[in-house]
Amino acid sequence: MHELSICSAIAQTAMDHAGGRAVRRVRLRVGHFRQVVPDTLTYCWDLQTRGGPLDGCALDVEHVPAVVVCRTCGASTGLTHPILVCGACQSREVDLVSGEEFLIESIDVAEEVS
Amino acid sequence: MGRFHRHADGTVHSHSHDHDHDHDDGHDHDHPHDHRDVGDHSGYATGVERVEVLEAILGENDRVAAANRAELAGHGVRTVNLMSSPGAGKTSLLRRTIPALAGRLRVGILEGDIATSIDADALTDLGAAVSLVNTADGFGGECHLDAVMVRSGLTRLPLADLDLLVIENVGNLVCPAEFDVGQDTRAMVYAITEGEEKPLKYPVMFRTADVVVVNKLDLLPHLDFDLDGFRANLAAVNPTATVIELSARTGDGLDRWLDWLTSVATG
Known part of the structure; x- marks a missing residue:
């Protein structure tokens, strides 16, 4: 259960990039192999932001599939289980090219009043 | 339009x-x-x-971790982040390790626990400098150590007089794997009482470890534990891990662990 401290870090980064403007939405990219439960994350986000400067700010969590590329045959394989193996030739000489993302991609902020 | x-x-x-x-x-x-x-x-x-x-979600943690790493390197200290589930034997292993390294390496311990000084007390007077971080004490009772907590613990250690720092993380197979604290290398202790399927259930922890210590091997005759099955499961998620099989209770197999720590500290 480290979702609360993760939400605290997300909130800080979002405010740092908002330049004092209200943040309406935060978009995350979370790889399949990260140990974060999206529902728990959004629940903790509500707890973290309630009553503060980010109250009501939405949190979008984009799930990024885990993919390995084989060094032997070059095939790409999507993985659901954490066993790093090529689906085409069964080689274990593979590189994980996605699935470990843990990124704040963008935020939506209110436009400045002119 | x-x-x-x-x-x-x-x-x-x-x-x-x-x-x-x-x-x-x-x-x-x-x-x-x-x-x-x-x-x-x-x-x-x-x-x-x-x-x-x-930006990385844990970017701020990673920046503090990099500063910790630089500070430790500046003092010539090499650092191991030691992780495991509760009760796997981290503290027992360190109680064996500290006296065995006396005269070979100057060892510091940064002891992380949610609460109590029980483990830190168990490691006192063995010849290592010990710094305790309780995560319930100003860090929200977190189930892991992060880079800021380790930074606070480093201030209570005589870094200039150390060769090797072992950070004993909070007992937990999930969260500690996600947080860089500034270590040079990661080791985990796994006990054969935990069951051979654990690498598949907690793949991030097992994959993040450079060394997996397989502990409580003295219990093997008493358990229905499939050691080869465990080795295969570990190899499936982390084919490059160094595996050190030992018993912290009897001391059997300890030499390989001590040699590995020495190679970390002098490497």
Whole structure:
């Protein structure tokens, strides 16, 4: 259960990039192999932001599939289980090219009043 | 031009809404206005601007971890982040390790626990400098150590007099694997009482470890434990891990662990 401290870090980064403007939405990219439960994350986000400067700010969590590329045959394989193996030739000489993302991609902020 | 449009080029321009279109948002606006655009204007009514961030969620932790790493390196200290589930034998292993390394390496321990000084007390007077971080004490009772907690613990250690620092993380097979604390290498203790399927159930922890210590091997005759099955499961998630099989209780197999720590400290 480290979702609360993760939400605290997300909130800080979002405010740092908002330049004092209200943040309406935060978009995350979370790889399949990260140990974060999206529902728990959004629940903790509500707890973290309630009553503060980010109250009501939405949190979008984009799930990024885990993919390995084989060094032997070059095939790409999507993985659901954490066993790093090529689906085409069964080689274990593979590189994980996605699935470990843990990124704040963008935020939506209110436009400045002119 | 519809209500939804994108400006992908980032240019600054003005335009008036002199064309016919309906607003379904209950108001009309025909004023000219500027867009300093970055991305997606999905609605004038809400006046929202998308700002690209592209920053690691734990970026601030990673920056502090890098500072810890630099400070430790500046003192010539090499650091092991030691992780495991509760009760796997981290503290028992360190009680064996500290006296065995006396005269070989100057060892410091940064002891992480949610509460109590039980483990820190168990490691006192063995010849190592010990610094305790309780995560319940100002760090929200976290189930892991992060870089800021380790930074606070480092201030209570005589870094200039150490060769090797072992950070005994909070007992937990999930969260500690996600947080860089500034270590040079990661080791985990796994006890054969935990069952051979654990690498598949907690793959991030087992994959993040450079060394997996397989502990409580003295219990092997008493358990229905499939050691080969465990080795295969570990190899499936982490084929490059160094595996050291030992018993912290009897001391059997300890030499390989001590040699590995020595190679870390002098490498």
